[in-house]
Amino acid sequence: MTAFHAPWPEDLVLVDDPAGLDHVRSIAPTSIANEVGTWSLEYLGPGFHVQLRIARRQRQVRVDGWMSPAQPIKVFLTSLLRHPVVLEAQVSDSGRFEFPTAPNGACRMSFVLPTPGRPPATPPFWI
Known part of the structure; x- marks a missing residue:
């Protein structure tokens, strides 16, 4: 398992599993609005782990x-x-959270921890 490093040390790191890349969606923004299916992303943060599931049915995204x-x-x-x-x-x-109706396009997720400082955030990803 390898990881891609985010631009700031406090940001979450996208976990990359080469065996799992078959299920990762294309990041070409022009084709995303027409795609349907489910995609997963996994991040490592400062002291925590996050898994995301992005599901698109027609034009609705969750x-x-x-x-x-x-x-x-x-x-x-x-x-x-x-x-x-x-x-x-x-x-x-x-540990569960949800966004029943998510925006389309490039997004970023941030986590407001009880510690002072800038909240850790994911690198941008496409929805």
Whole structure:
């Protein structure tokens, strides 16, 4: 298992499993709006692990996530558009969070930890 390093040390790191790349979606932005299916992303953060499942059915997109160990924190999903859309979710006691209706296009997820400083965030990814 290898990892790609994010631009800042406090950012989450995308975990890359070469055997699992068959299920990773294309990042070509022009084809994403027409794609349907389910994709998974996995990140390592400072003291936690996050798994995301992105599901697209027609033009509706849903993002489900699991954080381990579970921490009762807020998670923000932010689109990287000219006029960003910012969605907020709460991590449950079991570590689950969800965005039933997610924005399309490039996004980034940030995790507001109880420690001071800038919240760790994922590198940009396409929804």
